[in-house]
Amino acid sequence: MDARLWVHPVSKELDAMFEGLPRTLNVSDAADLLGVSRPTLYKWLNEGAVPGYRVSKVWFILRDELKATLEAGWNLRPGSDTGGADEKPDDPDGTEPDK
8 A cells, every 4th residue: 555645736835935934024025925015914914814923013924834824725714614715706707797
């Protein structure tokens, strides 16, 4: 019996994405890494969608916690089993005319 461990391809991509990064990221670095604006990342931090720590007015993100969150399913809202994944969007491709 072959007992090889199957690794999801996203895991390998995340390994490459996080390789060489410092253990602690600031908001600018994490936003660049995720390809989002700083205001978007602040929103996600405040909502708890991205793990982070706030000391006074400064946020910091632990590299390994962020990576684990992405591996676990970053699109799921905290406390949600599906994160709305089984809900049909109103207009997923933007082709419906305005009502």
